[in-house]
Amino acid sequence: MNADEWLRTFAAELHQRRVAVDAARHVVAEAATHLREGGGDPWLVFGPPQSYAAAIVESIGTTPGPRPGPVRLHARGINKRYGRRTVLRDAALTVRAGQIAAVVGANGCGKSTFLRICAGLVSPDAGEVTVSGRLGYCPQQGGTADFLLPDEHFVLVGAGQGVARGPARRAGRTAARHLGWDAEGDLLARHLSGGTRQKLNLTMSTLAEPDVLLLDEPYQGFDQGSYVNLWDQLVRLRDEGKAIVVVTHLLNQLDRVDVVLDLTPAQQGGRS
Amino acid sequence: MNRLVTVAEMTLRELARRRGVLLLLLLMPLVFWLIRRDSYVGQSIRALLLGISWAVSTAALFATSAARELEPRLRLAGYRPRHLYLGRMLGLWALGLAISVPFFLLTVFDTANLRYAGIAVAMLCCVAVAAPFGMLIGALLPRELEGTLLLLTVVAMQMLLDPGSSGAKLTPFWSSREIATWAVDHTDDGYLTRGFVHGLVVTLLLTVTVAGVFAVRLRRRRHLHHVPLT
Structure with missing residues (x-):
């Protein structure tokens, strides 16, 4: 070593x-x-x-463990079928303010579908999701515009919240710095590396200051340092009282989560 | 209003950076015009108008397809569907007008004895119809290849149908052809009126349909309940 x-x-x-x-x-x-x-x-x-x-x-010493706040996301009885294939059966998840939840499971077990249902982008066949506060969503891929600069992405997202251009740009660059990325410059999104593009994706999802943040494998293409920065950022957001849901393949020693939802078919359902 | 303008601006910025696409957008009407230039002047003008229509429709189709992944997250970021489709449409209309100006000047300098105001109105109709038409195809067909083939079919149909037939009136760009006849052949004002009304109605119909498709695609799902922060 x-x-x-x-x-x-x-x-x-x-x-x-x-x-x-x-x-x-x-x-x-x-x-x-x-x-x-x-x-x-x-x-x-x-x-x-x-x-x-x-x-x-x-x-x-250590930081005191976060005291979970009120429920920010409550998904219950989520069922979803694609044709004859049942992807989700009675999936449930409750995440409180100041908690990080991990959605884990094998490939194709419905992790991304579950997150998209929570984000309101896909309708389930049954079940309900209740969200308290503003929702932010970071897709696994896509979600950026190839021919726009990072700054222009920040302006675009900021305008949705009525934020002026200057503050939106500054907020975006600050959030990007937390991930170890300097977002200034005139590189179009299509010329960014996979990992940097994913940082742009992630920065966009946190820019609107969501109360509930849904992240679908946000670390794709990250190197080890960026991965550590990501979890630093998530822990910081959690400590600010955000409720965070992260879809991931595996949990490793770096991933400090409070709730785990395992969607592997044999053991569906949430456990804390 | 700021959201609308921001989406329009970003649409224009994206398209302006696709230099190859811009070049082809200008080339397409030019080629259409050049091929017909030695024959009857009316045909070259109509081919030019069809070229502009196709170019703007294609740009709209690709812009809509490219934004498919981005729009749901913009919706979550505070945009309403109308900001997204109207903003994009505004951007495409602006691009269409920018493309039309050099071709309008081309007809002014190249051909005498035309009703130039009519040519300008015909180009406006082309652009007005083409943006929502391309967007509608882009919104309904998720794959660009399928959308392009459908556009090709419509434009080919437009080109081959007898303009006097009732079927031709159902094609989206019939208005520009009718107005061009008024402008080139100095026919009675009925051509201008019919063409203008057709262009207006088709633009409105297409815009309303685009609004409907976007409203469905980006709707708030019933299973998701928002409650205020506690």
Whole structure:
């Protein structure tokens, strides 16, 4: 494990142990500086990343667990068939303000369909969804305009909320920076890399300051650093009281979620 | 109003950056006109009008298809369906007018003894009808190839049908042909009136149909209930 890998694992450990995002970033930066200036094997300097993270947690403490607020999204009895194939059977999910929910399951088990039903883009055959507040949605792919600049996307989304051009542009660039992306520049969306385009997609969905944020595999094409930034951003939004639903294939150690809905047919239904 | 103008502006920006498409949009009416130029002048003018109609319809079809994935999220971001289809239509009308101006000047400088106001009205009718027509096809047919083939069929039908037949009046661009006859052949004002009314009615009908299709496609689904923040 080289220094970069050690730092990544260390950052992940801090995240998992609920160290405040800004504090974790600061500690990782300090460790990186120390390694860069002093050299040496991080295993010898700091020890295993898990142990060092534990020591840090003991020293600076962790953020208090978010206290879930009122229910923001309540989906119940969702059924959906495509032809003879039943995709969703009695799926249910409740997400409160200040919670992150993960929708997981195998390919084709209806994760994206469930999210699109929650967003009101697809009608279910049965079931209801109640949303409290404003809804934001980030599709798995598409959802951007090939021949527009990132700034123009921000203006377009901002105008929907009656936000003037300047503030919309600034808000978009700030949200993009949280994902480690500098959105200024004159690169059309079609010339952005897959991961950067997905960051644009994600930024657009958070721009309208939704109370409920629905994300369909928002990290496609992300590198490890961007993935960490994404979860930083989601944790930040959760701590601000947003309710977040993320469709994902797998949950790994970085993904700190409060609710999991597994749509794999054999074990359908929500569990917390 | 701001939302409408923003959608129109972004439609124009997107199309303006497709330089290849713009070039073809200008080339298409020009080729139509050039092919017929040595024969009867009325035919070259009618071919030019048909070329403009087809070019703007095609641009509308592609713009509508390209926005299919974007529109649902704009709807969630606060836009109403009318902002989206009317804004796009405004942008396409502006593009159509921009395309028409050089061709109008072409007829002015190339051909004498025409009723130029009639040519201008015919071009306006072409653009007015073509934008919602292309948008309607784009909204109904999700794949661009199918939409393009349907456009081709309609334009070919328009070209081949006897303009005097009752069936021709059911084609979308009949108005421009009728007005062009008034402008080129100096026929009575009935041609102008009939053409203008046809163009107006077809534009309104197509716009209302586009509105209906967009309202259905981007409707609030019944299963989704919004409650105020608590």
